[in-house]
Amino acid sequence: MDVSDAAILKIYKKNKHQGLELLYDRYKKYVYTIAYNYTHNKEDALDLTQEVFISILKSMDNFKEEFSILPWVKRITVNKCLNFARDKKEAVSLNQTVAAGSEIQDLIGAPNNTESTTLYQDTRQSLAKAIKELPPQERMALLLRHMKGMKYEEIARIMNVPLGTVKTLLHRARKTVKVSMVKDGIWEG
Amino acid sequence: MDCKLDKVLLQDLLEGTIDPVEKLFVEEHLKTCRECRQELTELKLLFWDLFDKSNYEVSLPSELDQIKDLILANAAEQPAKSTAEIICDIQRQNIRASGMFLDYVPGLKTGNMLVKESVKAAPSAMLRISKGLVKATKFFLAK
Ligand SMILES: [Zn+2]
Numbered sequence: 001m002d003v004s005d006a007a008i009l010k011i012y013k014k015n016k017h018q019g020l021e022l023l024y025d026r027y028k029k030y031v032y033t034i035a036y037n038y039t040h041n042k043e044d045a046l047d048l049t050q051e052v053f054i055s056i057l058k059s060m061d062n063f064k065e066e067f068s069i070l071p072w073v074k075r076i077t078v079n080k081c082l083n084f085a086r087d088k089k090e091a092v093s094l095n096q097t098v099a100a101g102s103e104i105q106d107l108i109g110a111p112n113n114t115e116s117t118t119l120y121q122d123t124r125q126s127l128a129k130a131i132k133e134l135p136p137q138e139r140m141a142l143l144l145r146h147m148k149g150m151k152y153e154e155i156a157r158i159m160n161v162p163l164g165t166v167k168t169l170l171h172r173a174r175k176t177v178k179v180s181m182v183k184d185g186i187w188e189g
Numbered sequence: 190m191d192c193k194l195d196k197v198l199l200q201d202l203l204e205g206t207i208d209p210v211e212k213l214f215v216e217e218h219l220k221t222c223r224e225c226r227q228e229l230t231e232l233k234l235l236f237w238d239l240f241d242k243s244n245y246e247v248s249l250p251s252e253l254d255q256i257k258d259l260i261l262a263n264a265a266e267q268p269a270k271s272t273a274e275i276i277c278d279i280q281r282q283n284i285r286a287s288g289m290f291l292d293y294v295p296g297l298k299t300g301n302m303l304v305k306e307s308v309k310a311a312p313s314a315m316l317r318i319s320k321g322l323v324k325a326t327k328f329f330l331a332k
Contacts, residue, residue, distance in 0.1 A: 016264060017261060017264070017265065020260065020261055020264050021257070021261060024257050024260060024261075025257075028249070028253050028257070029249060032247065032249060032253060033245065033246075033247050036247045037245050037247070042250060045247075046250065046252050046253070046256065049253065049256060050256045050259070050260070053256070053260050054260060054263065057260060057263070057264045123238055123244065124243075124244045127238055127239070127244050128244075142239070143245075146239040146240055147242070147245045149240075152206065167201075167206070170200070171197045171200055174200055174232075174235060174239070175196075177235065177239070178231060178232065178235045181235065181238070182231060186234075186238075187231065187234045
């Protein structure tokens, strides 16, 4: 059953538990899908989903009925993802001595290994691999534009960057992804 | 192969974000530049794949339901905490601090049944600890 944002807020006023449950069911797929495509890791995506909804429930009482929930869910999801990238990077540098090379190698990829690139024949896999390696902001801009079909203005608003920055992020991201996919021979007939 | 055209303009052409004057210029340029025609073809293929929704589809894991339980338990208003709850909170914090992923186990407020349910799907190391937790709760609640 799909319940509108307005209905959810009305229900929440009367019964918090029920309201939150409806809100979670309505937006869990939205949040998880962005988080998963951003991290390409199930555990990370679950962690992020949890963080997003905890943040939502914390500010739920201040929410005005005349606003719709979706823009707010979008913004929190994007912020959590971008901050998550920052946390993760710090964690990696801290654990560098523990993770004996191999994990870090997985994370940053192996650019000199030309043989491994031919393994990526599948479009989806190749695309995912290329997106995964983009810098956080480029990755997010690309996902919002192409996966979510957002307009540039909306991306600028949600990511809290100037319109020109969105364009630059997208230009760079697409260029990198294209080079990677050409290298994988994805479009060769 | 040394065309100086800024290839970014070709992305903008496909996105429709190109300035009208530049658009005329680029269209004229494409008539005579093989390199840019090749680049445009690749970009069209890229855009096709980037806008293809099926490339981003994910299956929703069952853990999402456990997160829901946890969030709802967190949100449930807590009047004065009972001794049992406080002790369990401390225990939960200890477990969390020791690096166990108890985050996905619903809070105790939703009852032991839920803890047991979610534990079924959990790794064995967590199973042991959570069983202890369930026992502890029973003990204190019995008091
Ligand atoms: Zn050219």
